[in-house]
Amino acid sequence: MKLKALLLIALLVFASCKDNKETETVESIDYSEENLDVTTSTYPKNITKVFDAHGGIDVWNKMKTLSFTMDKPNGKEVTTTNLKTRAELIDTPTYMSGYDGSKLWVSEKDGNEYKGNAKFYKGLMMYFYAMPFIVGDDGIIYEDAESLTFEGKTYPGILISYEAGVGVSPDDQYIVYYDEETGQMQWLAYTVTFGKDGKSDNFRFIRYNDWQTINGLVLPKSIDWYNYEDRVPTEKRNTVEFTNVMVTDKTKDDSLFKMPKGATIIE
Incomplete structure (x- = not known):
């Protein structure tokens, strides 16, 4: 008798649920008519606010080539990067360093000995320059x-x-600090773990407060490295300026990044 009663209750509940489903109206949306921002919807609101203050991540993602020049003690250093493959060419008066997508190489000029660390320096300044989009x-x-x-x-x-x-260096960490009102990036704190095991809590500081608009994107004109103490910046140490900046949706020919004859492959 109890079993029959339970079966009857179950049938009544099922019928009630079915009736409710049949009478419920679901609004249909034609997404072909919607203007959706698929890219930025994948990011947290705070970093999206920063991207938007600099022209928008969707605009940045359309760009394929970035180039800039820095004045160094040995002359002008020109960095050109394929933003999609991260192929790179660093051209200076005394050497060239490049990455063609698979091989990292260095080519010395006029008998000048290269004394840097090409593996560490690869992409380094491009990374700092391309903040916050990088x-x-x-x-x-x-x-x-x-x-x-x-x-x-x-x-x-x-x-x-x-x-x-x-x-x-997957253990590297960065902190992007931004103006709460405008969303514009103001500081970068970063750690260096290249060649080391594990994360570091030694954050160094760069100030970003000198911007220029190029091809719809707000990018650095110069950046300032600061001395720091107890994870807080203190006073300015030095400034790096960027000239001849070019960011475009055009792609440079792959031959630009190809290892020249006589260059040394960096393992």
Whole structure:
């Protein structure tokens, strides 16, 4: 008798649910008519705010080539990068260094001995220059960071870390500090773990407060390295200026990055 009663109750519940489903109206959306921002919807709101203040990550993702010049003690250093493959050419008066997508190489000029670390320097200045957009790469983890206060103003922070196996130094961490009102990036804190095991808590500081608009994107005109103490910047140490900046949706020919005859492959 109890079994029959339970079966009857179950049937009544099922019928009630079926009736409700049949009478429920679901709004149909024609997504072909919607203007969706698929790219930025994958990012947290705070980093999207920063991207937007610099022209937008969607605009950046259309770009294929970045080039800039820096004045160094041995002359002008010109860096050209394929933003999609990350092929790179660094051309200076005393050497060229390049990455063709598979091989890293160095070519010395006029008998000058190359004494740098090509593996460490590969992509380094491009990475600093392409802030904040470069932290829109795949394999990045975003977290809130403790705010930075400098000269009486407080900047919210976004901690950037990497999934295992991403890049040459996946233990590197960055903190992007931005103006809460405008969203514009103001500071970068970063660690250096190249050639070391594990993460570091020794954050160094770069100030970003000199911007220029190129092809719809707000990019650095110069950046300032700061001395620091107890994870806080103190006074300016030096400035690096960028000239002849070019960012475009055109691609340079692959031959630009090809290893020249006589160059040395860096393992």
